[in-house]
Structure formats: C-alpha cells, structure tokens
Amino acid sequence: MEKINLGVLVSGGGSNLQSIIDSIESGRLDAVIRVVISNVPDVRALERAKNHHIPAVVIDPENFRTREEFDREIVDVLKNHCVDLVIMAGFMRILTPVLLKAFPMKIMNIHPALLPSFQGLHVQQRAFDYGVKFSGCTVHFADEGVDTGPIIIQAVVPIYDDDTADTLQKRILKEEHRIYPQAIQFYAEGRLEIDGRKVHIKNYCTMETPCMHNPPLEKF
Numbered sequence: 001m002e003k004i005n006l007g008v009l010v011s012g013g014g015s016n017l018q019s020i021i022d023s024i025e026s027g028r029l030d031a032v033i034r035v036v037i038s039n040v041p042d043v044r045a046l047e048r049a050k051n052h053h054i055p056a057v058v059i060d061p062e063n064f065r066t067r068e069e070f071d072r073e074i075v076d077v078l079k080n081h082c083v084d085l086v087i088m089a090g091f092m093r094i095l096t097p098v099l100l101k102a103f104p105m106k107i108m109n110i111h112p113a114l115l116p117s118f119q120g121l122h123v124q125q126r127a128f129d130y131g132v133k134f135s136g137c138t139v140h141f142a143d144e145g146v147d148t149g150p151i152i153i154q155a156v157v158p159i160y161d162d163d164t165a166d167t168l169q170k171r172i173l174k175e176e177h178r179i180y181p182q183a184i185q186f187y188a189e190g191r192l193e194i195d196g197r198k199v200h201i202k203n204y205c206t207m208e209t210p211c212m213h214n215p216p217l218e219k220f
C-alpha cells in the first residue's frame with residue numbers, strides 16, 4: 001500500500017507525535033512523517049523528531065505580522081515537503097483560512113474531551129470540575145471553528161470518585177495515543193467519507209459496542 005505523507009504540527013511535549021512515530025515504526029500505520037513544525041522553540045516534540053531523524057522546523061509567530069502570514073509560511077513548508085495530510089498534535093494555535101483552504105478536509109486535530117462537550121482550553125480540569133462521569137477524546141477534521149469540525153473517532157473515558165484532574169488527564173492521553181494513529185490509518189486506507197458533519201468509515205466492523213455505565217448499574 002502506498003504510504004501517505006504527514007506533516008505534524010506541535011507546540012509542546014509531543015506524546016501524540018511519539019505515538020504516531022511508534023505506530024509507523026511498528027508497521028501498523030502506513031504513513032511517513034515528512035516534517036514536524038513547531039510554533040515554540042526547544043519543545044520536547046522537536047527532540048522526539050530529531051531522535052527519529054524526522055526533519056523538524058520552528059516557525060516562530062513573533063516573526064510574522066499577521067496570523068495569515070504565519071499560516072502562509074506553514075503552508076509553504078508543508079507543500080515543500082509534499083505533505084498530503086496535516087496532523088495537529090497538541091498544536092496550540094487557531095488556524096486561519098490560509099491553512100484551511102490549502103488543505104481542505106486534510107487537517108486533523110485531537111481534543112482531550114468528548115466533543116462537542118468541553119471545547120477550548122483546560123478541558124480535563126473543566127470536565128472534572130463539572131462532575132461528568134465520562135469524558136474522553138476526539139479526533140476530528142479541522143474547520144474554521146474551534147474544535148468544531150466533523151468527528152472521525154472518539155474514545156470514552158470514565159471518571160472515578162478518587163480521580164484528580166491530573167489522573168483523568170493521564171487516562172485520556174493514553175486513549176489519545178490509540179485513536180489518533182487509528183484515525184490516520186483510516187485516512188491512509190481511503191476509508192473516510194465526509195458527508196456534511198458526518199464522517200463515515202467504509203467497511204468497518206459494526207460489532208455493537210455495549211453501553212457503559214459509571215457507576216455500574218446494580219439492580220437494573
């Protein structure tokens with residue numbers, strides 16, 4: 001199978017980047033990371049790229065007059081590296097139409113909550129404070145909104161009584177590392193069909209997922 005060319009956008013630790021690298025290296029993900037772009041210098045994600053001999057570039061927003069000019073530079077770097085699919089992996093910037101139009105429905109993002117609940121920032125803390133019994137994570141295509149694009153895959157993560165926002169964040173992150181490579185592999189296999197807000201996955205196993213309850217039901 002032909003491999004797709006990825007460009008990964010990062011701003012921080014890069015654990016999602018690492019899970020994508022590991023999935024590629026273990027042969028489960030048919031992709032090649034052509035370039036990693038960070039908007040922040042000296043972050044761990046850049047080190048991870050270097051450790052795996054992946055070209056990595058810092059594009060500092062300070063050097064651009066407008067958000068559009070910054071995005072134009074990102075587009076140029078992605079195009080120069082023949083990127084097919086753009087992966088936002090902890091990339092803490094809102095995209096302008098310059099980037100969205102250059103890669104229409106070819107930009108994925110991961111969000112550490114069950115969208116459309118808890119869009120925006122500090123969402124693990126907010127889910128924890130709200131008292132929801134389940135949160136989770138979502139991979140979706142990026143559009144002009146913040147965390148609003150068509151949803152590809154979600155994982156549900158329970159919240160227990162003895163959790164803290166920190167333990168919840170760790171449990172969610174573990175699932176992020178599973179669903180992001182899976183979403184990219186669906187794309188690589190040409191199995192994602194976008195129909196308005198809905199993303200259909202061709203030929204997927206429709207085995208019924210049982211409903212979950214938290215706390216567990218006792219008599220019902």
Ligand code: GRF
Pocket residue numbers: 011012013014015016017089090091110111112173176
């Ligand atoms: C993840 O929780 C991701 O969902 C969010 O930022 C965090 C980045 O983690 N957008 P990492 O940089 O991939 O470790």
